[in-house]
Amino acid sequence: MAFSPYQDSYQCIPCGLECDRATYTKPGQCPHCQMQLVKKSTVTFRTIQPSEVCGYISKHPGVVLLDVRTTAEFDGKTDNYGTLKNAINIPIQELEGRYLELNEFKDKEIIVYCSHSRRSPRASYFLTTKGFANVVNMEGGMRVMTDNSCKK
Ligand SMILES: [Zn+2]
Ligand SMILES: [Zn+2]
Known part of the structure; x- marks a missing residue:
């Protein structure tokens, strides 16, 4: 599989708030909106x-x-x-x-x-x-x- 810069990067499930732009290195929960963190590469809309x-x-x-x-x-x-x-x-x-x-x-x-x-x-x-x-x-x-x- 080709290396992707987003491979291990996470963000909160898009909620329309500023925190959607924050990136994290591990799964977990967004400290701002409390939404689950998901792989950035799965946000495709x-x-x-x-x-x-x-x-x-x-x-x-x-x-x-x-x-x-x-x-x-x-x-x-x-x-x-x-x-x-x-x-x-x-x-x-x-x-x-x-x-x-x-x-x-x-x-x-x-x-x-x-x-x-x-x-x-x-x-x-x-x-x-x-x-x-x-x-x-x-x-x-x-x-x-x-x-x-x-x-x-
Ligand atoms: Zn969000
Ligand atoms: Zn958030």
């Missing part, structure tokens, strides 16, 4: 900016949109961030039990988002560990998305 999302969707109509907020947030009952047209809502708390509902999209591109991009990186990571090959996290979350053209 990509990112997209909220300002790019609507344009991206119009050019790639097959992209799957996954909102991992609570159903109340998805329905706009707790804030006015809105959600995206044609999005699927699986709250992150339920993702482990429900991700098989997404199985038909395993090889499709999936954009994952939440309100502040605190939950979506964790959800994105989780999906990649379950074999989803093309996962993209929306940075910043719906809170900072000002383009309304692809919102519901």
Whole structure:
């Protein structure tokens, strides 16, 4: 096996906080967010900016949109961030039990988002560990998305 500089490097399961950038030499727990440390090489999802999302969707109509907020947030009952047209809502708390509902999209591109991009990186990571090959996290979350053209 070729030498990889990341071979023995660990980071916390992506949580959207500053500590995601810290690296450790051993597995364990992140002292900041208390999340488990995982091999950096296993963090394979990509990112997209909220300002790019609507344009991206119009050019790639097959992209799957996954909102991992609570159903109340998805329905706009707790804030006015809105959600995206044609999005699927699986709250992150339920993702482990429900991700098989997404199985038909395993090889499709999936954009994952939440309100502040605190939950979506964790959800994105989780999906990649379950074999989803093309996962993209929306940075910043719906809170900072000002383009309304692809919102519901
Ligand atoms: Zn983290
Ligand atoms: Zn952390």
